[in-house]
Amino acid sequence: MALGRMGTVFCGAQIDIRHRFLMGSLLRRNMLERILKRPGARALVETPGETLNRFRDDTQQVVDQISMTVDSLGFVITTTFAVVMLAHISWKITLLVFAPMVIILAITQAASTRLEKNREASRDAAAKVAGALGEMFGSIQAVQVATAEEQVADHLQRLNAERKRLVLKDRLIVHLLNSIYGSTISLGTGLVLILAAGNMLEGHFSVGDFALFAYFLEYVTDITMFIGEYWALYKQTGVSLKRMTEILPGEPQAVLVAHNELPLKGKLPDDRDGAGAFEPLICLETENLTYHHPESGKGIEGINLRLKKGAFTVITGRIGSGKTTLLRTLLGLLPKEDGEIRWNGTRVEHPADFFTPPYTAYTPQVPVLFSETIRENVLMGFPAGDAEIEQAVVGAVLETDLAGMEQGLATVVGTKGVKLSGGQMQRVAAARMLVRNAELMVFDDLSSALDVNTEGAMWSRLFARREATYLVVSHR
Structure with missing residues (x-):
């Protein structure tokens, strides 16, 4: 079992590295393609700084979600085997193992709206800071001529303070939920082990059964924690996808993941190849x-x-x-x-x-x-x-x-x-x-x-x- 888990983790890591790079590149390539196809005088609907924030932070959020989805395959395989073993030892106690999972899902669902609002606010605040920096660097002469250096610096400081507050608020609720998940799992695991120990005293469990039960119980608690974190990340990823499509007005979300070739090696393709013969102006x-x-x-x-x-x-x-x-x-x-x-x-x-x-x-x-x-x-x-x-x-x-x-x-x-x-x-x-x-x-x-x-x-x-x-x- 341990060797199988190690092998799964190794294979998952190799797939994860490839997926992170390819999916991040594909998302950015598709966004850039759609922006370049917009009318040139109205290509960007946001400031360059805010647009770059979506290319960087929001794309990374989606890539993290994809990476976690790949990880879920290994969790499902190991947890399925662990549940079979637990049920073979005691199916009644095994059912109680899933009680923390139900509680965690309920907590996450209740907090989903707050997760989305906090993530959207923190992303918008970070985009404002990036946009202000871009405008500052592009307007240095205007700032100097108006002797507005102090006012501009104060404005940037206020934006950055607001960004700090909202980012801390966003991360606080995530860490708070993770803490609740961990505590719920620990309490549930303790109660399950107490029940198992009682069965052992009554002669229904052998020492070997108890040891196996405690060992395989870890795999089930791991996926319980994983599901809570995954659901929270899923809600936050929805915010990132919304922000990415906002810079592509009129385009469906499907264009972000449209299949396109990524020419990572060799000569770049020339879109002009195959164009019609040049016709001088008359x-x-x-x-x-x-x-x-x-x-x-x-x-x-x-x-x-x-x-x-x-x-x-x-x-x-x-x-x-x-x-x-x-x-x-x-x-x-x-x-x-x-x-x-x-x-x-x-x-x-x-x-x-x-x-x-x-x-x-x-x-x-x-x-x-x-x-x-x-x-x-x-x-x-x-x-x-x-x-x-x-x-x-x-x-x-x-x-x-x-x-x-x-x-x-x-x-x-x-x-x-x-x-x-x-x-x-x-x-x-x-x-x-x-x-x-x-x-x-x-x-x-x-x-x-x-x-x-x-x-x-x-x-x-x-x-x-x-x-x-x-x-x-x-x-x-």
Whole structure:
């Protein structure tokens, strides 16, 4: 029996390690896939910090539940054998062995609502702290300019104190339940052994029967404790699954565990393999293109647009008139409510998938840079040589700035480009777009942070690159 238990534990450990890694990876892969398939301008419904909290803590909670489920197989096998042996010795006393299990299940069920509420509150508090930290690190300059360091630190301290209180409350009820489980099992075991000892005095039990009964009783008490802990964890896991699906609005929980390949070895698959032949732009058209922001009801309606190859088209208008909304809807970053988009007369069914290099390159109104070098921010994995990078840098009027930097293209820009000026950030983003040499170049108010001379030089150089087609939003 002992050897069998050791073997079961060993096999369970091997399976557990594999399941923990694979299930955690699968859950995170499926969540990331669904987020990436959402419209780009509305991909995250929570702050990045809160989203990461769900990827980390809530995913780990689900993995723990799966691991415990795997452990249950070994418990069931050993407990079944132990119950058979106990019943063979005395079936009447064996029935009393399960009394603590009934009590534990009743206690857990009574506490289930409190378990769920406490876990949800503690997770939300931890997410708020993570979200606040992310916003702080991304807004260092704004905090310094407003001399609000002390206030921001106090705010973070209050959030962290609330997180500490709720996490302690959550863990307290879990440990309290475990203590009640242990005490209930100990009392029940003691009463069972007293009854067994009484039967031994009456001659119904031999010393050997009593020793076997006491030995196998441990296996039944183990699973009784396991069931209580498992049920509590199950309730908490329901909270984690709910939080994970909250960042995937409109998606069923089944997408979290959908079967997908995890390419852990070898070359990563290329989703572009098998795509249709590249078709250079001749004419881009929109007909009755419509989108309204759900929060305000504002947006665009019935937009008809026609761009021919080599055109330089500028969209202008007052602030809030829908210029950026038009670009985002055209590119699939916002889901169109009505209308058609056609590339050379062929309807574009999925704009977000289609309007990518080599068809389209896009620079948003607020450029996004990563805490890497300028070269890495320009390329972002794109296969381009030094000559192509130099051409993109010149087109973005960035060469003079790079000459003044000691590291040149190897200069690290800091978090969100904090080490660069606003104009330099915009021109790095422009170089990123130009190096891709797409058919359609889309600028969203690119020159808003540029001085007049730099802006003039950039537009002159872009006019000289007339092999591409340009769609530009400008307030000027």
